[in-house]
Amino acid sequence: MLGMPDDIWVPIKLTIELATISTLALLVVATPLAWWLARSKAWFKEAAAAIVSLPMVLPPTVLGFYLLIALGPDGPGGVIASLWGARTLAFTFTGLVIGSIISSMPFVVQPIRNAFAAVGDRPLEVASTLRASPRRAFWTVALPLASPGLLTGAVLGFAHTVGEFGVILMIGGNIPGRTRVMSTAIFDFVETMRWREANLLAGGMVAFAFVVILAMTLLEKRFTRAGA
Amino acid sequence: MKLIVLETALAAFLTSLVAQAQADVTHVAVAANFTEPAKEIAALFKQKTGHEAVLIFGASGAFYTQITHSAPFEVFLSADAERPKMAVDNGFAAPDSVFTYAIGKLVLWSRVVDVTNGEAALKAGNFQKLSIANPVAAPYGTAAVETMKALGVYDALKPKIVQGNSIAQAFQFVDTRNAELGFIALSQLHGVTAGTRWEVPANLFSPIRQDAVLLKTGANSEASKAFLAFLQGPEAKAIIEQFGYALP
Amino acid sequence: MTASHAIRAEFRGTIGKFALDAGFTAPAKGVTALFGPSGCGKTTVLRCIAGLLRINGVCEIDGEVWQDENGAFLPTYKRPLGYAFQEASLFQHLSVRRNLVFGAPRHDSSGTKGGIVFDEVVELLSITRLLDRSPRNLSGGERQRVAIGRALLSQPKLLLMDEPLSALDRATKNEILPFLERLRDHLNLPVVYITHDIAEVERLADQMVLMDKGRVIGAGPLEDLQSDPSLPLAAARDAAVSFDGTVQSSDEAYGLVTLRVRGGVLTAPAPPAPVGERRRIRVIAGDVSLTREAPGPSSILNVLPARIVSMKPVDSNEVVVVVALGADGAGARLLSRLTRKSWETLQLAEGLRVYAQVKAVALAPGRGELA
Numbered sequence: 001m002l003g004m005p006d007d008i009w010v011p012i013k014l015t016i017e018l019a020t021i022s023t024l025a026l027l028v029v030a031t032p033l034a035w036w037l038a039r040s041k042a043w044f045k046e047a048a049a050a051i052v053s054l055p056m057v058l059p060p061t062v063l064g065f066y067l068l069i070a071l072g073p074d075g076p077g078g079v080i081a082s083l084w085g086a087r088t089l090a091f092t093f094t095g096l097v098i099g100s101i102i103s104s105m106p107f108v109v110q111p112i113r114n115a116f117a118a119v120g121d122r123p124l125e126v127a128s129t130l131r132a133s134p135r136r137a138f139w140t141v142a143l144p145l146a147s148p149g150l151l152t153g154a155v156l157g158f159a160h161t162v163g164e165f166g167v168i169l170m171i172g173g174n175i176p177g178r179t180r181v182m183s184t185a186i187f188d189f190v191e192t193m194r195w196r197e198a199n200l201l202a203g204g205m206v207a208f209a210f211v212v213i214l215a216m217t218l219l220e221k222r223f224t225r226a227g228a
Numbered sequence: 229m230k231l232i233v234l235e236t237a238l239a240a241f242l243t244s245l246v247a248q249a250q251a252d253v254t255h256v257a258v259a260a261n262f263t264e265p266a267k268e269i270a271a272l273f274k275q276k277t278g279h280e281a282v283l284i285f286g287a288s289g290a291f292y293t294q295i296t297h298s299a300p301f302e303v304f305l306s307a308d309a310e311r312p313k314m315a316v317d318n319g320f321a322a323p324d325s326v327f328t329y330a331i332g333k334l335v336l337w338s339r340v341v342d343v344t345n346g347e348a349a350l351k352a353g354n355f356q357k358l359s360i361a362n363p364v365a366a367p368y369g370t371a372a373v374e375t376m377k378a379l380g381v382y383d384a385l386k387p388k389i390v391q392g393n394s395i396a397q398a399f400q401f402v403d404t405r406n407a408e409l410g411f412i413a414l415s416q417l418h419g420v421t422a423g424t425r426w427e428v429p430a431n432l433f434s435p436i437r438q439d440a441v442l443l444k445t446g447a448n449s450e451a452s453k454a455f456l457a458f459l460q461g462p463e464a465k466a467i468i469e470q471f472g473y474a475l476p
Numbered sequence: 477m478t479a480s481h482a483i484r485a486e487f488r489g490t491i492g493k494f495a496l497d498a499g500f501t502a503p504a505k506g507v508t509a510l511f512g513p514s515g516c517g518k519t520t521v522l523r524c525i526a527g528l529l530r531i532n533g534v535c536e537i538d539g540e541v542w543q544d545e546n547g548a549f550l551p552t553y554k555r556p557l558g559y560a561f562q563e564a565s566l567f568q569h570l571s572v573r574r575n576l577v578f579g580a581p582r583h584d585s586s587g588t589k590g591g592i593v594f595d596e597v598v599e600l601l602s603i604t605r606l607l608d609r610s611p612r613n614l615s616g617g618e619r620q621r622v623a624i625g626r627a628l629l630s631q632p633k634l635l636l637m638d639e640p641l642s643a644l645d646r647a648t649k650n651e652i653l654p655f656l657e658r659l660r661d662h663l664n665l666p667v668v669y670i671t672h673d674i675a676e677v678e679r680l681a682d683q684m685v686l687m688d689k690g691r692v693i694g695a696g697p698l699e700d701l702q703s704d705p706s707l708p709l710a711a712a713r714d715a716a717v718s719f720d721g722t723v724q725s726s727d728e729a730y731g732l733v734t735l736r737v738r739g740g741v742l743t744a745p746a747p748p749a750p751v752g753e754r755r756r757i758r759v760i761a762g763d764v765s766l767t768r769e770a771p772g773p774s775s776i777l778n779v780l781p782a783r784i785v786s787m788k789p790v791d792s793n794e795v796v797v798v799v800a801l802g803a804d805g806a807g808a809r810l811l812s813r814l815t816r817k818s819w820e821t822l823q824l825a826e827g828l829r830v831y832a833q834v835k836a837v838a839l840a841p842g843r844g845e846l847a
Binding site for chain 1: 526528551552553554556557558559561563565567568569578579581626627630
């Protein structure tokens with residue numbers, strides 16, 4: 001594809017797929033969580049927030065190790081996998097998605113939580129005086145007003161997954177076409193001293209990250225100007 | 229009064245420096261699979277000679293790359309013979325200091341499937357995942373592939389193979405039962421009674437010669453040279469065998 | 477339950493350190509002002525009526541029970557109300573038009589009898605040219621008008637307004653007041669209107685609920701409260717009464733308008749007005765003096781027979797007297813601020829027939845004078 005040999009193109013394709021699916025899944029999971037964190041008055045709220053942030057602080061090998069156990073036959077992953085006759089979710093693309101979601105969660109929840117908190121109570125009170133049920137108020141008022149935060153969260157989640165190495169290494173198994181993503185492929189190229197390929201992939205990742213972050217910053221500026 | 233205190237302190241400090249210089253420290257890069265025996269050997273080494281061997285564990289491939297970029301190791305205990313040879317060829321190590329310190333024994337291990345007759349188990353293929361070390365990164369991985377090819381099961385088993393980036397990770401996959409079985413180093417099963425194992429006959433794979441070498445950075449280090457000497461001595465050899473390696 | 481009252485609200489409870497024990501009733505049409513010093517609990521009561529705050533109490537609107545003592549509580553979004561907040565609070569991500577229709581019902585019920593129609597509201601509040609703008613590009617006054625329009629277009633049965641003019645400067649306030657007067661005249665809705673500015677009360681309200689420190693200290697028709705000597709309003713230095721009169725005739729040559737009020741006739745400087753038009757009249761206590769006999773020719777145009785209703789000393793040397801217009805003393809009430817010396821020297825007393833000389837009468841602008 002694109003004139004690139006398979007051992008370069010396939011990891012790239014896999015990485016993009018992994019990052020895209022993980023980011024979408026993250027948005028679905030993180031948004032209600034961030035909403036709850038922004039608005040709840042439960043006494044254990046900040047403790048829950050700290051737990052969500054743990055992956056940011058834990059070394060990837062520690063996180064990866066616990067994930068390995070959780071995804072395996074001794075953990076919930078094994079139970080889920082048995083539904084289709086497999087023993088474990090490790091070494092599967094699904095397992096990687098789960099690992100990416102957990103490790104990127106704090107980077108997505110934080111900006112969305114901040115955005116919801118910035119919306120404040122007033123717009124929602126106004127909505128309720130205009131016959132909007134709490135659900136309608138969420139979708140038509142809170143979410144649009146918080147959209148810059150969601151965008152930031154999505155971009156950060158995507159970028160973090162693309163760069164994720166330690167966790168994927170621990171639970172991936174480096175299977176070509178399935179779990180050999182760009183970061184582990186680069187590792188292989190370095191190991192075998194194929195510097196040209198390693199530099200190509202690594203350079204591509206840097207350029208991609210740069211473009212993504214630049215785009216996010218510009219988009220966010222435009223959004224906040226429009227939405228302020 | 230203050231001057232005397234200062235002078236005494238300075239003297240004590242300088243003395244300790246000299247004392248340290250005499251009991252030298254050497255930094256040893258150790259292939260992950262040799263972790264446990266290395267620790268015991270280093271402890272004995274310190275006891276016998278007073279020198280301290282600071283051990284750093286990891287993948288031989290990663291070590292080699294670091295060595296070519298001025299990593300501060302003085303001694304390199306590789307998992308293969310290739311990397312030390314490359315170090316010598318490329319001028320990072322002393323040519324006459326290379327020797328085989330252990331010969332790796334490959335073993336098939338499982339906590340789920342009975343692999344006492346490993347060949348039969350592999351041919352039967354009643355498992356979903358087989359764990360090996362990444363052949364690119366570890367010779368045990370290469371040996372595992374050679375074994376499977378020699379037994380004629382490689383093509384059939386290829387889709388089931390998962391790679392750990394080190395022999396330690398390959399072990400972890402099997403230990404957590406994410407992979408039903410895997411090819412690991414016998415030395416990793418030291419003290420492990422769980423599961424069943426099959427020591428792979430040596431004729432099925434190229435011998436895993438684990439070579440040691442004195443790096444250029446350690447050329448003038450007494451402790452480094454002493455360590456390598458100790459490694460070839462009887463006490464070290466006993467430990468090495470005990471941990472499941474063969475001796476050259 | 478008193479059938480004639482459309483609004484019944486009673487709330488009892490503590491919010492933090494603030495204790496609220498307030499209740500009042502209000503009629504089905506017209507503006508009821510909720511008035512009192514800052515921190516007296518006016519906004520709290522309004523939020524309780526809206527359901528934004530929940531404490532023990534009763535809330536019934538036009539026969540519908542929104543809250544009762546047995547635990548029934550209708551959530552805010554199910555209450556057919558309109559709420560105008562102090563700071564407009566328009567949705568920043570929507571255009572003016574989409575803000576306006578946010579709370580409007582899906583099916584077009586505006587065509588039904590009494591329904592509030594989009595075009596009428598837009599016309600009434602003069603926001604037609606703002607429709608496609610973003611809230612960000614509006615002035616404070618424009619934002620407030622849109623917010624009020626938005627509340628109206630949700631077809632409410634009750635309109636709640638929390639100090640809608642407080643955040644605006646004097647010029648903008650004066651610009652918007654006529655719109656509110658227009659709304660009041662046009663709409664068939666009860667309005668509960670919070671303010672701490674007595675001038676707004678005098679221009680807009682028919683009923684008033686006076687609050688202080690979490691309690692209601694007086695409730696009823698505006699002029700009754702204004703002329704009640706037991707309430708702080710009458711004793712204020714700038715005390716005044718406001719009530720409505722009907723235009724009887726206009727004297728264009730002299731720039732005067734004569735209005736019929738209960739118990740008499742008042743003449744005020746104003747541009748000509750249509751006969752029969754209802755106008756809000758304001759008379760300051762300090763502009764009213766009393767005589768025991770009909771005075772001779774005087775520069776004062778308004779001299780009316782009246783009867784003294786009550787007197788209350790204020791300060792050490794002044795008194796405020798409540799007089800009712802008409803020989804029978806059954807007409808509209810005025811306040812008169814006199815020196816204690818005058819009261820004693822003239823031997824004035826309750827029940828006495830006197831003449832009230834009203835030096836100045838202020839008229840709120842009529843419809844013809846609106847921008």
